[in-house]
Amino acid sequence: MTFKEFDLNPEVAKGVRIAGFKEPSPIQEEVIPLILEGRDLVGQAHTGTGKTAAFGLPILDRIARGEIERALVITPTRELATQVSDELYHLGRFAGIRTLAVYGGVGYGRQIALIHRGVQIVVATPGRLKDLYQKGKIDVFNPEVVVLDEADEMLDMGFLDDVREIFEYIPQNRQTLLFSATMPEPIKELADTLLYDPEFVSVVGEETTKNVDIEQLYYVINENQRDEAIVRLLETEDYDKVLVFCRMKREVDRLSEYLRDLGFNAAGLHGDIDQMERDAIVKAYRRGETRILIATDVAARGLDIKNVTHVINYHIPFDPQSYVHRIGRTGRAGKTGRAITIVSTEEFRELMRIRKEVGAEMKIATIQTGSGGIDETAIQMLKERLEETAFHPQVDRLMAGLADMDQVTFIKKALSYMMECESFGGDGGRIGYNEEELERMLDEYQREQRESKPSKSKRRKRRR
Known part of the structure; x- marks a missing residue:
């Protein structure tokens, strides 16, 4: 299938050609016809599968044809709001469609003025959008189509109550689209509340959840070798862009400064950095001016950066879902990626638990520092x-x-x-443990797992 078969408005189709889109991704192929029909929709797909164009192209087409005048996209983070707004602008610019990103951390004035001048698509974060509606600043903006993008991220960040309140200010006669990588119960309940007779589309198959395009490795080290390990990995891995995850903001600051002192092109990103600096850091990383970005999970939410070849977990994530979200930043759009996790001996069993729950194929590896010397x-x-x-x-x-x-x-x-x-x-x-030592460690873990499970006869006795 090609994009020509959607019969999009000629000016929107020109934006698609200039963007270099040839064939629609699975989520685009499934949902674009449904959205063009005006149906409410729940779409399940991971970040990086073309969701923005999946909902953006039919919205741009309907605006260009005069079927609707305005659309609203709600995203969990400022970075994602900027990304979505930019992509929609580039796809719709030949049709003269104007977009605006609305988020906190900057002044109200310009955002309000542009909305009043007739911006057709607003891409907003929940907090700032709720504030503007509550204060009566954007009563003129009544969207006919509303998109909830990355709904599970909004749940994780505690925004669902804000989202529900925002919908009290939006006309009931609307088309509502909800996209989410996962479908926890609160998201299903939200869809039942806000959507009318929606179509359900999922392109999250077994092969997607297991991240077949991502090679997953882990290195077991002593705790005091963590910095030594990441330095050696950054020296030996062949990467374009690297995204490094830390658990805490202070660790992001310390590690980014440490790597810069050693001559690496690195920057840190977390929630305490002011908005203008955050924007500059993300833009530099997106353009490749910065090749190593060190971030917390919260700061990296919604980031959709092309050509991230490596994800490195400097610290093991807190839960399996965080692991999936982290490594999903690489291996996108048909490209391969590499996900590396550094774990101490104390964290080894926790990583094995994550591996089991995620169903991931992780390979043990050893970090080499050369032929017996020190550099x-x-x-x-x-x-x-x-x-x-x-x-x-x-x-x-x-x-x-x-x-x-x-x-x-x-x-x-x-x-x-x-x-x-x-x-x-x-x-x-x-650095750390060699394969023989790691195999013994893994065998010990597996033996403990087997011994902790009751035998079949014991399970039968319990049922009786």
């Missing part, structure tokens, strides 16, 4: 570690006991002993 980065890390180390209370006593050893010999032997103890560049240049 300039390792030397710099060792220097910093020594500078940060406080004197031990017994060090003077130790020095006195080794007074017969010359200083150079003492320093060399002390460093050698420390490197041997910490595997800092030792053991053939290896």
Whole structure:
């Protein structure tokens, strides 16, 4: 099938050609005809499958043909609002269709003025949109089509009550479209409340949930090797763009500064960064000016960046769903990607639980640091570690006991002993555990799992 078969308005079709779209994705092929008919719809598809064009093209077509005048798209994050608005603008610009992203963190004035001047498509975050409706600032904007994009993300971020209130200001005679990667019960209930006799379309199959285009690896390291591990991965992996996930904002700040000090082209992104700086960081990453973006889960929500070749979990995610969302940032639009998770020995069992629940094929791997030596980065890390180390209370006593050893010999032997103890560049240049050790660890975990399950005879007794 090609886009020509949708018989879109000629100016909208021109936007499709300029964008380089050839054949519709599965979600586009399924939902575009339904939306053109004016049906309410629930679409289940992951980010990166072409959802924006799936709902955007029929909306642009209906505006261009004069069937409707205005449309509203509600997204969970400011970054996603900007992305969706930009894509709709580029697809609809030849038809003269104007779009506007509306979100918090910036002044009201320009947003309100543009809406009053007749912008046809508003893409907004729930908080700012609710505020504008509550204050009566945009009473003139009455959309005939409303889209809820990434509804499960809005649920996770606590926006469902805001969404329900927003719909109190919107005309009842409307077409409503809801898109979500997952369908938890609250999202189903929301659809039942807001949509009228909707069509249900899902393109989330077994092959999609298992991320067949993403190679998934994990490395088991000692906790004090985490920085060493990510530095080595960034030095050895062949990447275009890397998205690194940390659990906490302060870890994002520390790691991004640490990597920049080592000469890496890295930036951090989290919720405490002001809006103008956030926009600049995301734009630089999207354009490839920044190749490594370190972010929290919340900050990365809604980001749809092309050519993210690698996702690295600097810290293991809190739950299986977060793991799926994280690694889904790579391996998009038919391209392959690589997802790497760094785990300590204490986190190993938690990763195995995630692997089982997600049904993912994860491969164990070992980080190599070269042929038994240490490089300039390792030397710099060792220097910093020594500078940060406080004197031990017994060090003077130790020095006195080794007074017969010359200083150079003492320093060399002390460093050698420390490197041997910490595997800092030792053991053939290896970080963490080798495959044989990891296999034993995995076998031990699997044996514990088998032993924790009751036998069939015991289960029968329990049922009786």
